[in-house]
Each structure stands twice: as structure tokens, then as C-alpha cells.
Amino acid sequence: MNEQSTDTFYLPVGLPIPESESDGLSEPFWSGLREGRLLVQRCVHCKTWQFGPEWLCHRCHEFDPAWEEVEPVGKIYSWERVWHPAHQALKEHGPYIAVLVELPDAGNIRLVGNLLGDPMQDVVIGAEVEGQFEHHHNANPPYSLLQWRYR
């Protein structure tokens, strides 16, 4: 597994902390990230990949799609460089890059993350990227993110 982890953070602390819905729908995804694993729904019955999580496979209507581990590698599908701070934690922080990454090995589902490195770097749609888990062990509650960098 091409797994990389870090305890340094791309963005300042203080942004909203992700957690599962109260019904537990996305709990496997978030607990997977804390373990350094990317888990995505895939229907056992018809093998359709699905993201974000839902209680039902959108293709064959089988309930409770299974969670399958996926290697966090993909291609940049789109991107943005954010300048205006829309949150107190980002005041004075300067620009940062968000990318939308498509995962060809998982039915082309897409994930949003940050592109690690120089925030002024060129971003190339279609470029190959690999994931890096960003662990916030000391947050309350603890959580992990999946960031991206060029392969």
C-alpha cells in the first residue's frame, strides 16, 4: 500500500472537524482515515462504486453497500486556489489549493482535498496524484484527512 502519513497540517487548526452523521452512515470512511486507510462504498451485489456514502446502492438498490479499501491514487479532475478567508481560522493565512481528485481504480469516484506544496504552484488537470493521510490525533474529537501531492 502506497501509504504516507503526516502529523503536520496543511491548513491552520480551527476549521470544522469532520465526523459521521448520527446514524453512522459514513463512520467507516472516517474511522478508515484515522487508520490510514481509504474506504469507499462498493456494492457486493453489482460491484458498483459509490461516493459519497448512502444506505442504498444507486444502481441495483441493494441496501448497505460494503466498504472496500482503495489505494489513494488518482488524477486531478479540477482545482481552485482560495484567497478569501471564509473562516476565522484562515484569516492572514494566504492562498491555499483545493483539488478534486478522481480515482480511476474506484469507478472514477471523486474526493476533495488539498494539494500539498507551494500554494502558488501550477495545478494541472489530469495530473497524477497520491494521497497522504493527515492525522489530527490531538483534536477533540480526533480525526484524519486525506491530502494529495503530485506523484
Add this chain to the structure above:
Amino acid sequence: MRLRSLKGRVAIVGIGESVYYRHGKSPDSEFKLALKAILAACDDAGVRPTDIDGFASFSDDRNDASRLAAALGIRQLRTATMQWGGGGGGCCAAVANGAAAIEAGMAECVVVFRSLAQGQFGRFGQTRNIHTISGEKAYLMPYGVLAPPQRFAMRVRRFMHDHGIEQEAMRAIALASYHHAQANPRAVMYGKPLDADGYDASRWIVEPFHLYDCCMENDGAAAIILMSAERARDLRNVPVYMLGAASGSGYRAGADPHNSPSYASANFGTLAPDLYRMAGVGPDDVGVVQCYENFTGGVLMALVEHGLVRADQANDFFRLENLIAPSGKLPLNTSGGNLAECYVHGMELVVEAVRQVRGTSTNQAPRNDVALVVGGPMVTPASDLLLGTEAVL
């Protein structure tokens, strides 16, 4: 079998607006703004407020239909509909829902309205007081994808990538709104012109959106009154007829986060054919467009999806001279819209489309018999609306 359609069955008989303010500047509460817009619309139509028997709105409007009915002393409330979805995606659908109630015999006189007082209730552009987040936003907010510009920029970036769209195409949309606002004394940006240099020099909010690619946030309210075509003909204003309406979105448009199959899209791929089919007109018949500017890039994609311009011709088409009344090929957002008139979640665009069909806009388009309104590009459900004169029925 009778064709099921709203075409020609319902008309807009009155329009009304509050004073439009910069955000936080309204001396009136949001509810009072709603009442002022509704009473102005009644006055315009020449109907008694107590003749209203229905309300339709969208975007979780806080001004409850029952409270409005009680405040206005309405004798019988017969319909109260709320269109699902946020932003301006429902501004046209709310009109359609009200019209459908009338056509179905469930109401006689329906007010469609939207009221926003951001000073009283807070803005959309700042995120605060959220410790933990779940659902769709959990996949975005920890990565700094928080406010609407950040949530939509990647759709537009991908569309620009796919079709070679240049920044100047989006700039023209912003300049057109500001151009029109200079002739519209109601507009918040009246007396505050914008030129290409001002746009280029403005700060990035999130690439590819400059400051002027993003809607304002404001305090204001707007309302229209719907009645059956038969009753509309007895009133003082020339009726502005519903020609067609559509709402919704395509296959898995709501697959969050950012997993819609038609991602680089304004979500009108399935709506526009329905809209034109009901109206019995095509893109070439449209003489003037009001298109919801959450962001200029959404307008660009929406006009492409409505067949008004091809994506591969967008860079040539989206020039200021083509978008302004009266001389442009397709006058766009002739009141100044969300960018420069007032951000009333698109209800002000419906009002302006009525003015265009009546021939009373401050930026009147010469072809005004078929007017298009487009609500909430990139959101789901989205909605759109065609209004027109009796001549096109």
C-alpha cells in the same frame, strides 16, 4: 386528451419590491420587508391583499406563509408551497408551483416571494461557530472549502478547461450587470460603475472568481402575484403569461460531495428541453435573459445549456456589447441582477423579466415577447421559466 401544461394558463399580474439595501442596512426586519414587497405587488396589480389565498417560496424562506396570512388578514389560505433546495435554485420553481396550484383549481391568487435580511440573520459567505460537521460539508470544510464561491469554483474551472473558456468571458457577464445597474435607480450598485480594468484589478476570492464574479449579499424582498389567465385579463396591467417552466436536475446531480456525473455543468441539461417544449418556443425566440448570478461562471454554463450559445463560441459571444440592452444580441441581467441590483435570491430577476415583457425596464430590450429566467445555476434542484406576451400564446 388535453395537453398538460402551464402555457398561457396563468399570468403574473403584479410585481413589488422593498427598497434594496446593502447587507445589514435595512431598517426593517426581514418579515416587514416581505410584507412591503407583497403589498407593493398588490398595489401594482390592483388586487386587495385580502384576495391572496396562497403563498409560494423557496430556499427555506423564514417568513412563514401562515404568519403572512395572519398578518395580512387573509380570509382563507388555500396553498402554501416551499420548493426544496438552497440558493436561488428555486426562484423559478416557486413561480411554477404557485401557478400549478392555480391551474389545478386549488387557489385563485398566489403570491410568490423571497425576503432576505442578512443583517438580522447573518451572511452566507462566512462560516463560524461550527465545531464538528457531518454529511456533505464534512468532506469539504476541513479542506477550507467552506463558502459558496469555494464550493462552486471547481465546477467552473473544469468547464473552462473542457471548452477553453477565458476569464474575459466571465468578466463580460459582470460588466453587463454593472452596466445595467447604472440606469436602474433601485440597484444597490447604482452610481458605482465597473469597467474592465476595475474587474481585472479586483482581488481573487477563489480562482477563477474575482470579487466581481461573485454575487452581493443584501437586504431586500421581492414578490409577484399570479392569477389565472382569465382573471388576469380583467386587471389593470397587461398580463405577463407563463409560457413554460421546469425544475429539477439530471442523473445523480445530488451525488455529494462533488460526485455528480455532469459535474462541469449548471444542471440545466435536462431542464432546458422540458422548458422549451412546454413553451413551444426555442432558444432563437428568446429576446432577453435574466440568469441567476451566484457566480458569473454559472451564468455562462447555464446559457450554453439553454442553447443560447455554443460552448466553443463562448469566448466570442460573451462580450459586453453582446449582453447589454438595447443594442446587444442577447441583453442579459438588465436590472443588474444579483451582482449589482440586489441579491434577493433571484426573485428580483423574475420581477425584472416581467418588466421586460411589459416593456417597462430601465434597460428595455427590443425583443421582449419571450423572456427567459434562469434560477440557481449549479445547484440542485435548479429551475427556469419562460414568460411572454399574449402574442406568443
